[in-house]
Amino acid sequence: MTVRYQLYCVGGSGNSFKVALFLNCAGLDWEPVGVDLAGGQNRDPGWRAATNAMGEVPVLEVDGRRMSQSGAILTWLAETHGVFGPAGDEEKFETLRWLLFDNHKFTGHFAAHRALYAKTLDPHPAALAYIREKTESALSIVDKHLAPRRFMLGDRPTIVDFSLVGYLYYPTEETGFDLAAAYPAIDAWRGRVAALPGWKPPYEMMPVGKSMPMRF
Amino acid sequence: MTVRYQLYCVGGSGNSFKVALFLNCAGLDWEPVGVDLAGGQNRDPGWRAATNAMGEVPVLEVDGRRMSQSGAILTWLAETHGVFGPAGDEEKFETLRWLLFDNHKFTGHFAAHRALYAKTLDPHPAALAYIREKTESALSIVDKHLAPRRFMLGDRPTIVDFSLVGYLYYPTEETGFDLAAAYPAIDAWRGRVAALPGWKPPYEMMPVGKSMPMRF
Numbered sequence: 001m002t003v004r005y006q007l008y009c010v011g012g013s014g015n016s017f018k019v020a021l022f023l024n025c026a027g028l029d030w031e032p033v034g035v036d037l038a039g040g041q042n043r044d045p046g047w048r049a050a051t052n053a054m055g056e057v058p059v060l061e062v063d064g065r066r067m068s069q070s071g072a073i074l075t076w077l078a079e080t081h082g083v084f085g086p087a088g089d090e091e092k093f094e095t096l097r098w099l100l101f102d103n104h105k106f107t108g109h110f111a112a113h114r115a116l117y118a119k120t121l122d123p124h125p126a127a128l129a130y131i132r133e134k135t136e137s138a139l140s141i142v143d144k145h146l147a148p149r150r151f152m153l154g155d156r157p158t159i160v161d162f163s164l165v166g167y168l169y170y171p172t173e174e175t176g177f178d179l180a181a182a183y184p185a186i187d188a189w190r191g192r193v194a195a196l197p198g199w200k201p202p203y204e205m206m207p208v209g210k211s212m213p214m215r216f
Numbered sequence: 217m218t219v220r221y222q223l224y225c226v227g228g229s230g231n232s233f234k235v236a237l238f239l240n241c242a243g244l245d246w247e248p249v250g251v252d253l254a255g256g257q258n259r260d261p262g263w264r265a266a267t268n269a270m271g272e273v274p275v276l277e278v279d280g281r282r283m284s285q286s287g288a289i290l291t292w293l294a295e296t297h298g299v300f301g302p303a304g305d306e307e308k309f310e311t312l313r314w315l316l317f318d319n320h321k322f323t324g325h326f327a328a329h330r331a332l333y334a335k336t337l338d339p340h341p342a343a344l345a346y347i348r349e350k351t352e353s354a355l356s357i358v359d360k361h362l363a364p365r366r367f368m369l370g371d372r373p374t375i376v377d378f379s380l381v382g383y384l385y386y387p388t389e390e391t392g393f394d395l396a397a398a399y400p401a402i403d404a405w406r407g408r409v410a411a412l413p414g415w416k417p418p419y420e421m422m423p424v425g426k427s428m429p430m431r432f
Binding site: 053054055067068069070071072075076093096097099100101103104105108112116124125126127129130131134141144145 | 269270271283284285286287288291292309312313315316317319320321324328332340341342343345346347350357360361
């Protein structure tokens with residue numbers, strides 16, 4: 001029997017996790033396909049031509065079509081399956097607004113910091129401090145937004161939650177951020193997302209060990 | 217007579233320019249409203265509460281509603297006015313995919329590099345080298361994509377072009393990148409965008425001098 005969705009991914013990629021989480025929570029038929037990022041598979045011109053010119057994971061394959069960019073995939077999945085999507089034009093705008101902010105400043109900086117902090121041999125302290133400051137600013141904005149809310153758009157979970165929460169279940173030793181201590185609203189919210197039926201940690205849904213090696 | 221659109225912006229913000237360019241090329245009735253980024257207006261809690269909790273420009277105001285995130289505004293404008301938008305589901309997906317890539321890696325890194333390079337007193341060389349390398353990688357991906365194309369999605373200009381081109385008309389001394397020398401497809405394409413009716417350089421459409429000061 002053919003599995004409906006193939007997700008090109010790796011356990012260490014929180015961007016991949018965003019899509020895996022949707023697929024699991026929506027109860028869809030999918031399987032992970034490991035990509036050897038550490039070995040440079042995604043930098044190979046053949047892989048880029050066939051799978052993703054942007055050189056990134058995740059890539060979602062369905063009926064021979066390959067789609068990239070977690071935010072675009074989440075939007076497509078929500079529309080296709082009618083779950084976890086925005087309700088109405090105003091929420092649709094808010095969804096896109098937060099997906100862009102997430103990619104630019106929230107996940108963007110948090111993941112870049114983690115890559116330098118945990119996966120780069122001897123990172124320069126100045127580069128680390130530069131990206132850490134940007135990450136803290138984005139975390140504060142989201143923590144403030146979440147303080148009076150259960151989920152990013154209000155009372156129910158949406159793809160905005162799946163997107164922003166992508167990197168927030170990796171351990172503190174790996175991310176360099178103790179969220180429970182410094183960002184209480186984010187910490188409570190990621191707990192609510194983790195309580196959704198279908199939630200599993202990143203390394204239980206996707207292949208371990210093909211990401212970039214840890215520094216520790 | 218009331219002007220239909222107010223754009224909270226500043227000439228040095230390429231993200232603001234993306235929206236200004238759409239408004240001008242679509243021949244819409246709009247006016248710029250300067251924001252004093254250098255003086256910290258956008259970090260003021262009152263400004264954030266009333267205008268944009270994310271603390272960024274541009275913000276587009278219409279009928280009392282204030283919208284932020286250039287990619288979300290561009291999508292909204294294209295749908296509202298029926299111009300420069302994607303045609304069909306596949307182009308709609310590609311549009312979102314490139315808007316996300318732009319915010320995360322293309323504009324994201326190019327603008328961050330420019331901010332460090334030209335607007336930060338005594339930037340650390342390691343931080344600058346870190347962000348420069350990421351910028352070069354994104355520029356290469358877009359240059360390769362544009363080589364066989366007139367515009368990002370093919371033969372006609374769309375909001376994807378307005379988004380990606382946002383920071384590419386600032387002078388080399390300000391950005392640190394000589395695009396004409398190193399990225400010929402990007403250079404030719406930004407020329408095609410500049411030939412569109414309504415195009416003007418950033419500082420001719422938006423207030424000068426309220427951005428962060430230049431280092432030079």
